[in-house]
Amino acid sequence: xxxxxxxxxxxxxxxxxxxxxxxxxxxxxxxxxxxxxxxxxxxxxxxxxxxxxxxxxxxxxxxxxxxxxxxxxxxxxxxxxxxxxxxxxxxxxxxxxxxxxxxxxxxxxxxxxxxxxxxxxxxxxxxxxxxxxxxxxxxxxxxxxxxxxxxxxxxxxxxxxxxxxxxxxxxxxxxxxxxxxxxxxxxxxxxxxxxxxxxxxxxxxxxxxxxxxxxxxxxxxxxxxxxxxxxxxxxxxxxxxxxxxxxxxxxxxx
Amino acid sequence: xxxxxxxxxxxxxxxxxxxxxxxxxxxxxxxxxxxxxxxxxxxxxxxxxxxxxxxxxxxxxxxxxxxxxxxxxxxxxxxxxxxxxxxxxxxxxxxxxxxxxxxxxxxxxxxxxxxxxxxxxxxxxxxxxxxxxxxxxxxxxxxxxxxxxxxxxxxxxxxxxxxxxxxxxxxxxxxxxxxxxxxxxxxxxxxxxxxxxxxxxxxxxxxxxxxxxxxxxxxxxxxxxxxxxxxxxxxxxxxxxxxxxxxxxxxxxxxxxxxxxxxxxxxxxxxxxxxxxxxxxxxxxxxxxxxxxxxxxxxxxxxxxxxxxxxxxxxxxxxxxx
Numbered sequence: 001x002x003x004x005x006x007x008x009x010x011x012x013x014x015x016x017x018x019x020x021x022x023x024x025x026x027x028x029x030x031x032x033x034x035x036x037x038x039x040x041x042x043x044x045x046x047x048x049x050x051x052x053x054x055x056x057x058x059x060x061x062x063x064x065x066x067x068x069x070x071x072x073x074x075x076x077x078x079x080x081x082x083x084x085x086x087x088x089x090x091x092x093x094x095x096x097x098x099x100x101x102x103x104x105x106x107x108x109x110x111x112x113x114x115x116x117x118x119x120x121x122x123x124x125x126x127x128x129x130x131x132x133x134x135x136x137x138x139x140x141x142x143x144x145x146x147x148x149x150x151x152x153x154x155x156x157x158x159x160x161x162x163x164x165x166x167x168x169x170x171x172x173x174x175x176x177x178x179x180x181x182x183x184x185x186x187x188x189x190x191x192x193x194x195x196x197x198x199x200x201x202x203x204x205x206x207x208x209x210x211x212x213x214x215x216x217x218x219x220x221x222x223x224x225x226x227x228x229x230x231x232x233x234x235x236x237x238x239x240x241x242x243x244x245x246x247x248x249x250x251x252x253x254x
Numbered sequence: 255x256x257x258x259x260x261x262x263x264x265x266x267x268x269x270x271x272x273x274x275x276x277x278x279x280x281x282x283x284x285x286x287x288x289x290x291x292x293x294x295x296x297x298x299x300x301x302x303x304x305x306x307x308x309x310x311x312x313x314x315x316x317x318x319x320x321x322x323x324x325x326x327x328x329x330x331x332x333x334x335x336x337x338x339x340x341x342x343x344x345x346x347x348x349x350x351x352x353x354x355x356x357x358x359x360x361x362x363x364x365x366x367x368x369x370x371x372x373x374x375x376x377x378x379x380x381x382x383x384x385x386x387x388x389x390x391x392x393x394x395x396x397x398x399x400x401x402x403x404x405x406x407x408x409x410x411x412x413x414x415x416x417x418x419x420x421x422x423x424x425x426x427x428x429x430x431x432x433x434x435x436x437x438x439x440x441x442x443x444x445x446x447x448x449x450x451x452x453x454x455x456x457x458x459x460x461x462x463x464x465x466x467x468x469x470x471x472x473x474x475x476x477x478x479x480x481x482x483x484x485x486x487x488x489x490x491x492x493x494x495x496x497x498x499x500x501x502x503x504x505x506x507x508x509x510x511x512x513x514x515x516x517x518x519x520x521x522x523x524x525x526x527x528x529x530x531x532x533x534x535x536x537x538x539x540x541x542x543x544x545x546x547x548x549x550x551x552x553x554x555x556x557x558x559x560x561x562x563x564x565x566x567x568x569x570x571x572x573x574x575x576x
Contacts, residue, residue, distance in 0.1 A: 045468070048471075048472060049471070050468050050471050050472070070471075070474045070475065070476050071474040072474075073474065074472065074473055074474025074475075075474070078472050078473075079468070079472045080469075080472075081466070081468040081469060081472070083466070083468075084465075084466070084469065085464070085465055085466035085469065087461075087464030087465060087519070088464075088519055089518055089519040090464065090519070094520075095465075098461070098462050098465065098473060099473070101458070101462055101473040101474055101475060102473060102474035104458065106455055107454060107455065107458070108457065108458025108459075108461075108522070154472075154473065
């Protein structure tokens with residue numbers, strides 16, 4: 001389980017996250033939402049130790065995040081950054097094998113168990129047929145599934161995803177959100193930054209709403225996703241209705 | 255498949271190594287060579303004291319330069335990066351020249367030590383500049399060339415104001431294996447004995463670094479640590495090579511490029527193949543250097559530059575993002 005106490009994160013003297021105290025519910029999908037520049041990505045990078053924090057604490061399973069060793073932390077949590085670098089000449093299978101990095105011996109040799117986990121991750125994300133193709137030859141949707149497979153192979157309790165749907169068309173967005181639900185069904189705690197509020201409400205159990213680096217609201221979509229919230233946080237005039245498919249809240253802006 | 259291809263390199267090295275023992279002012283047959291290697295005899299001096307140490311040095315130095323270049327390119331992710339183009343070789347050269355000129359009687363082991371210090375200093379300068387301005391590949395190459403030129407002119411200056419020592423320094427600086435013997439062999443080969451296993455330890459980590467710093471961090475790899483260790487190894491390998499036989503230019507650029515073309519981007523194959531290709535290049539350059547116009551010798555570094563410089567120009571004009 002991951003939580004923060006009075007957390008502040010700064011970039012070059014500019015405090016992005018201010019005095020944030022937060023508990024991310026275990027075994028649930030939590031969406032970080034808020035307007036552009038509110039610090040969603042910064043928070044995620046802080047929680048995953050990619051960015052240094054300025055003050056306050058981050059606790060993972062009751063232990064301070066900065067007390068974890070690099071590999072030890074990588075067995076507990078994984079993050080898929082927003083901007084993904086596609087390395088030259090790397091096959092889908094090899095990319096997913098990289099997910100086993102925190103478990104490998106000094107020489108980076110994969111054990112049979114690692115190979116099985118890689119195969120399972122490819123199966124779960126439907127990229128088995130693409131195994132030998134080069135990553136840069138794939139379509140956006142296929143590539144994103146391959147990256148998700150890498151994260152699955154890393155086999156961590158907590159999975160963080162920074163705007164995983166941004167460059168996908170609607171069909172692939174829905175496909176990816178379903179994939180995230182499946183991960184969650186297997187017991188993983190998922191923290192995801194999303195821009196599409198209706199998708200956040202439909203697929204996530206818990207919303208964390210940020211504005212200018214501060215926590216504005218948190219809770220289940222049903223209880224906190226209101227017209228007032230949208231107006232306060234996004235300065236957006238909208239009507240909140242019930243999603244005819246999932247019965248979750250859904251907003252229609254005007 | 256890939257390992258079969260990789261295996262062909264040491265076989266080629268063995269074959270060309272044999273050629274290197276046979277060619278010279280006096281050509282010897284394979285039979286004469288094998289006999290001399292194991293039994294001595296009338297060619298003992300030519301083979302065991304002259305051509306053999308030279309062969310072993312050429313292989314060691316070439317492997318060091320090739321491996322160094324592959325590590326630098328792996329870390330900096332810059333196709334134009336290499337130890338000589340980044341001023342590391344010139345820094346090592348300047349420090350070693352300073353030692354030769356100021357303390358001509360310094361113990362022999364001081365030469366590699368001072369070269370490593372010089373190489374590290376040059377690397378620190380270019381990294382400090384690169385860290386602030388985040389240069390494009392071409393720009394980094396330009397900064398490196400400027401630093402190299404500056405350091406080389408400092409070497410020239412030192413030699414001009416100390417004309418008596420000029421001969422020692424000249425022989426050593428031109429990038430030649432002429433006049434080298436068994437004394438230099440342990441320097442380069444001990445370095446390789448430590449650095450080769452270490453490079454294999456780095457291989458997987460360098461591969462993962464290809465996903466970018468954020469993804470690498472997420473996978474439990476500390477990018478700054480890997481970058482620092484790989485660069486440090488590269489600087490040590492290049493500097494020790496320079497301290498043994500001066501600057502043999504462009505091997506550190508060409509060998510990793512050729513290795514990438516033949517064996518792909520996977521560092522576990524790339525690093526050893528770059529080392530083997532570097533060894534082949536220096537060995538061939540040395541054979542040509544002493545057999546084009548015997549008994550006169552060209553420096554091997556001149557021959558590698560003859561192939562390397564045009565290739566560098568080719569790379570430069572391919573990367574148009576200034």
